[in-house]
Amino acid sequence: MQFDLLHVGPLVALAHILGVIAACHAILNTRTSQGAIAWAVSLVAMPYLTLVPYLFLGRSKFAGYADARRVENELLRTRAHPPEWDTQASSAGLPTQQLGFRFVHSLTRLGGMPFLPGNSVRTLVNGAATFKAIFEAIEGARHYVIVQFFIVRDDALGEMLKDALIAKASQGVRVYFLYDSIGSFDLPHRYVAALRAGGVETHPFATNRRFVNRLQLNFRNHRKIVAVDGECAFVGGHNVGVEYLGGKPPLSPWRDTHIEVRGPAVASIQFVFTEDWHWATQQLPEFDMPAPTPGDSPDSQGMHCLVVPSGPADKQETCSLFFVEAINAARERIWITTPYLVPDEAVFAALRLAVLRGVDVRILIPCRRDHRVVFAASKLYAYDSLRAGIRIFRYQPGFLHQKVILIDSVAAAIGSANLDNRSFRLNFEIMVLTVDRGFAQEVETMLLNDFAESLEIDRNEYRQASALRRVLLHVARLFSPIL
Incomplete structure (x- = not known):
């Protein structure tokens, strides 16, 4: 002894x-x-x-990373930005009429990209619709395909994607494939080797190019982007794995949402990929943008879209402030769906103030968990939200993974950002805000269907919990800033 x-x-x-x-x-x-x-x-x-x-x-901020990434992004945006950013106004027209000049001005400055008119956007509900549309777009590619995901698995869906990309590369189509090195940590070398052997330019997104930071797990690239020939782009919550098709009990059926974007905003989405690809490879991908058609003119009818990329190298905390501004813009309602409800104080304060303004504030979260501690912290934030007058719903059929914001009856944002500290400050994310009453109506109908399959929780759930359970919830919330 x-x-x-x-x-x-x-x-x-x-x-x-x-x-x-x-x-x-x-x-x-x-x-x-x-x-x-x-x-x-x-x-x-x-x-x-x-x-x-x-x-x-x-080590959420280590030497030189943020500065190096920020300088690189600023250089790219100065020298290689899409021509649409120079030729189309971003502070006038429909977005200003519907949401106000200050909102439009602040968000375009925050994200560094303009509102662009003349787009069409459609929702893709769940994995089958999403990947059907993505594979059809890839099949029709003539010039180039870009693919970027946080998680790529070597399963049935991953094999389908690999085969589709190799087939296009064999036809002379330029194919760029970027995956996160931590999110796809179990992606086998043979999968990557097969893509490269098939002519697909493949690269992992690593936190930093220096060996000293290879243990860093923060600053993950959580974006999901597919674009084809500059004509269409896909953004949303799906990654590449059979669970996103509902093939992973007990989380299935998996509830998620992607969007398909066509029009000038595609160039903005592609530019977000360009920044990530350049950081990972120090090379610029070759994009031959299609010549504009009469339907692409600024005066044409179409949806106004703003692409909002965010990440840990931003001068401002872009993602958190985007949520704050979206909530502050609401006059009638703000509906949010998120798999993780771990807001920071700024976002939580904006939600409470929206309730005081008389806004219908609803948040839809999953009833099933995929991360135990995050789920426990989310439950306590849900109870705190109830005391503030925020309505909280739990989606019952399966795991809810979609990231959607509906603002009044005029605007909706869909993308990759969760309502948590990782998305706010530690991950690279992308959201697409669309100002169009028709599209907002489409999103409203989709969310009403989700609410119909959800259970609204009340304060009694927390009051009836055992003392030990309540203690564990509070302990989990202590770790919310680092979740």
Whole structure:
């Protein structure tokens, strides 16, 4: 026993010393005070459990990364931006009439991209419709295809995508394939090798090009983008895996939404891919944009779209502020669907103020969990939201993964961003905001169908929970800034 203590004692002391050092590092480098407190307390109190996770997750801002990515993006936007950004006004017309000049001005400055008219957008509900449309677009490609996903699996759906891309490359079509190195950590080398051997330009998106940061798990590229020939683009919540087709019990059926965009906004979506591809490869993909047709003119009828990319290298916290502005713009209703309800204080305050203005505020979340701690934290935020007058619904049939915002009866945003700190500050995301009453009506109908299959929760659920369960919920929320 004495021999064991002689060995264990120094190890315990070393763990606490390293915990204090890591806590100091967290205080100096974590982007939010809540996150700094969460890491510091856990590292000092439980270094045996938190030192290793901090090594992978905690260094949310490391030397040079944000500055290097920001400078690269600014150079690209100055020298290689789509010509549509120069020829079409972004602060006049329908968006300003429906949402106000200040809203349009702030969001275009926030995302660094303009509102563009003359688009058509349609919703793709669930995986079958989404991938049917994507594969049809790839099949019809004549010049180039770009594909970017957070998760790519080597399963039946992944094989279909690989075969489709290789087939187009064999026809002389340029194919670019970008996947996140952490989200697709289990993607086997043979899958990537087969794509490259088939002529597909394939590359992982890594956090940083330097070996010292290869243990970094933050700053993931959570975007999902497919574009073909500059004519159509797909954005939304689906990744590549059979679970997104409902093939993974007990989460199935999987509820998700993508959109198909046609028109000038496709160039903006492609440019987001260009920034990511250039960061990953230091090369620019070759895009031959189609010549504009009479239907593409600024005066033509069509939907107005704003592409809002966000990421940890932004000057502002773009994603969080996008949610705040969308909520503040609502005068009648703001409906949000998200798999993870872990808002920061700014977003939560905007939601509460919307209720006080008399806005119909609804949030739709899943009733099934895919991440235990995040799910527990989401439940407590749901109960807090109820006390503020926010209506919370749980989707019953299966796992809800869609990311949708409906603003009044005039605008809707769909993309990859969740209502949590990872999307707000740690991941690269993309949202497409569409201002059009017809499209907003389409999204409203889709969400009403979802609400019809959901259960609205009330305050009694929390009150009736056991004391232990309530304690566990509060403990989970302590980690919300780093989830």
